[in-house]
Amino acid sequence: MSTIHPSAVIETGARIDPTAKIGPFCHIGPDVQLAAGVELKSHVVVSGRTSVGEGTVIFPFAVIGEIPQDLKFKGEATQLVIGQRNRIREHVTMNCGTAAGGGVTRVGDDGLFMAGCHVAHDATIGDRVILVNSVAIAGHCMIEDDVIVGGLSGVHQFVRIGRGAIIGAVTMVTHDVIPYGLVQAPRGELDGLNLVGLKRRGVERSDITALRAAFQMLAQGEGTFQTRALRLQEETTSPYVREIVEFITADSDRHFLTPG
Missing domain, CATH: 2.160.10.10 (Hexapeptide repeat proteins)
Known part of the structure; x- marks a missing residue:
């Protein structure tokens, strides 16, 4: 019983x-x-x-x-x-x-x-x-695996947050967040990568280096955000970077938080 x-x-x-x-x-x-x-x-x-x-x-x-x-x-x-x-x-x-x-x-x-x-x-x-x-x-909303959302934060309807991302406390997230992204500030700004989380999970240094290079291209490359992502797909062999590309090119009802 x-x-x-x-x-x-x-x-x-x-x-x-x-x-x-x-x-x-x-x-x-x-x-x-x-x-x-x-x-x-x-x-x-x-x-x-x-x-x-x-x-x-x-x-x-x-x-x-x-x-x-x-x-x-x-x-x-x-x-x-x-x-x-x-x-x-x-x-x-x-x-x-x-x-x-x-x-x-x-x-x-x-x-x-x-x-x-x-x-x-x-x-x-x-x-x-x-x-x-x-x-x-x-x-x-869709919150993928291994995401952490900080206290008193809110996530807008239909938003996707990619795997391994981290959202800082007291943050309003109104747009999609790429996998392994780091978001903070009251209106949710994509400030970098969740490097601490990646290291804790034992991700290889080569993949972390590839992710950092990919983030820089997304932030500063030519063309639209989706165009930069597609260019990454052609230039990378890292499965982590490919995961970001697939996330960006998938169907979504929201815009993306883009690197500042």
Whole structure:
């Protein structure tokens, strides 16, 4: 049997793995699925068509799977899918998707969502993402793997943040951020590369050198931003630089933050 505190409310239909732990005063909706080893500390609400992956821990007063904060939402059946081994801290909110946005909000594995974060409808969050206290991710955003977003920052709807990027605290991000980018300042300026993150991940020096050269070309080369990116594709053998090129040339609903 699952470890369920007697004060918890589990609605009929909820599917709870026998190894899950549900603390006092939690409320679990009828369409919720909790995988093996999931732990809800106390006073957690999990509602909607929400699945929570193995080993994820949710802390007090988090509200997971509620309807979107979107006036266009009309009660359609949509989902929130949360991966494995996440740490979802106090007062975090994550909403399900909307029919217009694909119907699913997705959160990857091994993330840390600090107190007061918000993940809005139809967002896609990658693996090993860290959202620091009170970060707000708007609807339809895509946050790729290994991204860190500093405290009190906001990400505009439809923005993409590439893998390995870092966003400084108290920053508003209104345009796409290239992989491994470093963004800071109140209105979000692309100030360089996340060199600390690259070194911590053990990226080879040759690739870091190639990334730095690529960033200089993107900042100072001739032609448009996309033209410079395509020129990089022809001149580089680094998979990291190619990843930046593919990100820039992919479809997007936003402009890019470009080097100053």
